Amino acid sequence: MYLIRRIAMAEQGKVWDVANLMSQLCAAYEEKGRNKAQVFVSQGLPGTPNIVYAEWTQEAIEPNWPSKLPETVRTLISQMFPMLTEPWSVEFYELVTQEKLKERNFS
Secondary structure, three states, X not given: OEEEEEEEEXXXXXXXXXXXXXXXXXXXXXXXXXXXXXXXXXXXXXXXXXXXXXXXXXXXXXXXOHHHXXXXXXXXXXXHHHHEOXXXXXXXXXXXXXHHHHHOOOO
């Protein structure tokens, strides 16, 4: 199982606009069967401001071929990108389970 995190650095004053689009983007993927994502922002708290995160889990990491993107996703991305200060990034984390620890001789 993997945790996947998409990170978008929003322009000043655009974090909630980006969060709205990211929520819609995640919903479009969820309609195609992806696990439910959580979208959250870093604003007004300690830490780096104006960041939108989306996180979800999935069993395997598979390519997300541009040719298979729903048209809704393309439209949302084209609306979101002008509000970003840099291209978004994606982080991948393998979740640690007791089974995986045992496979590696930890108990």
